[in-house]
Amino acid sequence: MTQDSIRLTHSSGKIRAEIPLSSSKSESNRALIIQALAGSGIELDNLAEARDTQTMIRLLKSEDNVLDVLDAGTTMRFLTAYCTATNRETILTGTPRMCDRPIKILVDALCELGAEISYQEKEGYPPLHIKGFQQSTDQVSVRGDVSSQYISALLMVAPTLPLGLTLTLTGTVSSRPYIEMTLQLMSHFGITYGWEENIITIPKQTYQANQYTIESDWSGASYWYSIAALAEEAEIKILRLKENSLQGDSALVELMRALGIQSEFDETGVTLKKIAAAKEFEYDFSHCPDLAQTIAVVCAAKGIKARLTGLHSLRIKETDRIAALQQELRKFGVELEVIGDEEIRVPGNKAQVNGQMVATYDDHRMGMAFAPLALLGEVVIEDPAVVNKSYPSFWKHLELAGFVQNS
Ligand SMILES: O=C(O)C1=C[C@@H](OP(=O)(O)O)[C@@H](O)[C@H](O)C1
Numbered sequence: 414m415t416q417d418s419i420r421l422t423h424s425s426g427k428i429r430a431e432i433p434l435s436s437s438k439s440e441s442n443r444a445l446i447i448q449a450l451a452g453s454g455i456e457l458d459n460l461a462e463a464r465d466t467q468t469m470i471r472l473l474k475s476e477d478n479v480l481d482v483l484d485a486g487t488t489m490r491f492l493t494a495y496c497t498a499t500n501r502e503t504i505l506t507g508t509p510r511m512c513d514r515p516i517k518i519l520v521d522a523l524c525e526l527g528a529e530i531s532y533q534e535k536e537g538y539p540p541l542h543i544k545g546f547q548q549s550t551d552q553v554s555v556r557g558d559v560s561s562q563y564i565s566a567l568l569m570v571a572p573t574l575p576l577g578l579t580l581t582l583t584g585t586v587s588s589r590p591y592i593e594m595t596l597q598l599m600s601h602f603g604i605t606y607g608w609e610e611n612i613i614t615i616p617k618q619t620y621q622a623n624q625y626t627i628e629s630d631w632s633g634a635s636y637w638y639s640i641a642a643l644a645e646e647a648e649i650k651i652l653r654l655k656e657n658s659l660q661g662d663s664a665l666v667e668l669m670r671a672l673g674i675q676s677e678f679d680e681t682g683v684t685l686k687k688i689a690a691a692k693e694f695e696y697d698f699s700h701c702p703d704l705a706q707t708i709a710v711v712c713a714a715k716g717i718k719a720r721l722t723g724l725h726s727l728r729i730k731e732t733d734r735i736a737a738l739q740q741e742l743r744k745f746g747v748e749l750e751v752i753g754d755e756e757i758r759v760p761g762n763k764a765q766v767n768g769q770m771v772a773t774y775d776d777h778r779m780g781m782a783f784a785p786l787a788l789l790g791e792v793v794i795e796d797p798a799v800v801n802k803s804y805p806s807f808w809k810h811l812e813l814a815g816f817v818q819n820s
């Protein structure tokens with residue numbers, strides 16, 4: 414039976430814990446696509462327990478011609494390019510929300526390269542019918558300001574295309590570290606590429622055998638930074654997290670220093686310690702959109718006046734994250750000001766926590782971003798299983814840190 418909600422408090426407000434953080438679904442899903450494209454010789458260790466990754470593993474093995482990615486954005490986008498490049502006739506579908514997340518930019522690019530793909534329902538959105546592929550050109554342009562996942566998807570299949578690929582990125586490129594992560598992983602498996610200004614060139618070549626150990630998940634680590642920031646006293650060791658990471662969400666170190674957390678790295682991970690926090694805060698999240706909810710809640714909980722910009726992609730993620738944040742923070746007496754599609758302002762009064770129920774909108778990051786509020790009073794988080802998308806052990810790890818759960 415699935416649980417409707419979790420009632421969360423903290424035993425003392427003081428935390429001393431070691432957290433065996435799970436690994437990154439972003440790295441895992443790229444490595445799995447590369448492994449499948451290589452055919453053999455690639456060994457992957459420490460793959461993520463995230464449902465998005467477990468879904469990718471299952472679908473890459475499946476012989477069905479209907480593949481259901483559930484709510485996994487990377488799985489949908491990466492498999493669209495993978496099934497096209499490997500000329501596999503497939504119907505790709507997902508949850509109702511996934512069928513509301515745009516994919517036209519990627520489909521148009523693949524069709525320009527020579528694919529035949531049609532929409533089963535709504536133009537520009539899954540479900541998709543991939544019918545076949547014969548490469549007709551090596552040149553394609555893609556907008557960089559909607560989702561970097563379209564670009565990563567094209568890049569990973571590029572070396573396997575008979576003519577290779579020259580990809581021109583147009584407009585502003587957001588979530589850029591995710592594109593860099595893709596290229597760095599490809600290069601780990603022997604691929605050479607050129608990237609000059611907005612043009613990425615990848616000649617035809619083969620992925621080389623190699624081993625890769627997936628790193629711990631910086632996006633998941635953000636909730637531990639938030640917990641440390643809201644606790645009365647904290648010393649939290651996050652195991653296996655690397656300072657020099659492929660993941661752009663490692664920007665958290667710098668970002669959370671301003672919000673009162675110092676990161677001390679050693680060979681086993683990072684220890685979070687409390688320092689003084691700024692009274693006002695401003696940050697552009699264009700390159701780390703998955704951190705925005707965590708930071709908005711930290712600022713609201715600490716009464717820090719903040720301006721968060723670069724949020725344009727938040728409206729097309731697991732839910733409209735700007736609307737969801739506004740709706741839920743209002744329950745705690747914090748009225749977010751939303752400016753267009755790309756900026757929110759946190760007013761600077763402190764959130765009042767007294768047993769409110771937080772709706773999660775089928776978005777794992779809503780559940781995990783609001784859970785640390787239990788350090789200020791009781792909170793009730795709706796649909797706790799929502800975290801399974803990226804961090805199934807989240808509630809178990811909270812227990813290690815003294816959080817108390819009652820259903
Ligand atoms: O490539 C990836 O692994 C991801 C890219 C980002 O999406 P966008 O590029 O759509 O912002 C991020 O939000 C998502 O969680 C994972």
Ligand SMILES: C=C(OP(=O)(O)O)C(=O)O
Pocket residue numbers: 484485486487488703730731778803
């Ligand atoms: C946006 C996310 O994932 P995806 O786009 O891969 O569904 C996320 O994990 O926050």
